Amino acid sequence: MKDKVKLDWLPLDSEISLEGGENEEGADFMYNHEFNKRMRELHATYDLRGIMTYESKDSEKPIIMGDVEAFRYGFTYPESEFRNFTKSTLTKILNNFVGFSSLADVPVAKSIVDNPTNIVFSYNELVHSTVMFLTQLFDLEDVRAQVKAYLTNPHTFKTRGLIPALEYLLTNEPRITESEKSVISELLNFLQE
Secondary structure (H helix, E strand, O other): HHHHHHOOOOOOOOOOOOOOOOOOOHHHHHHOOOHHHHHHHHHHOOOOHHHHEOOOOOOOOEEEHHHHHHHHHHHOOOOOHHHHHHHHHHHHHHHHHHHHHHHHOOOOOEEEEOOOOEEEHHHHHHHHHHHHHOOOOOOOHHHHHHHHHHOOOOOOOOOHHHHHHHHHHHHOOOOOOOOHHHHHHHHHHHHHO
């Protein structure tokens, strides 16, 4: 019975071998040094706005998109300490997402944030990059639940600029995908609860 309790985190359709490492995919899932190292680096970074920007003006995706798999790994990792690092890092991203929404009230020319790579971007770009990132993770129930809890928490500082910024992105951004539109709709529902 004691062994059963230890294995309850395994999904029934898991490909992880309980026989002791025959399945290399399971072994990679159990511990991926690169994802573990990257998540710890991200967690230790005080200001994550720099990775929410684009590497250059010609880039189509923000830097954070290179870390999607590390976040997916962290949210599905069975060990709670590493999952907590991942959740805490997502909270830092959500803090920027919500905290800088006051910039949406300022004209775009003035709503500029400098980041460590000296790329300048507006709050609308921060909203779009965060939505792109969340879209890649929203199929994970833990991510959706954490975002909902954060946005509906009465103690979370919400400025009035986030809802209009999301609505603007939904209706005026030509590069927005159908998946991103769906996530924006969910975020708006969370904010309006």
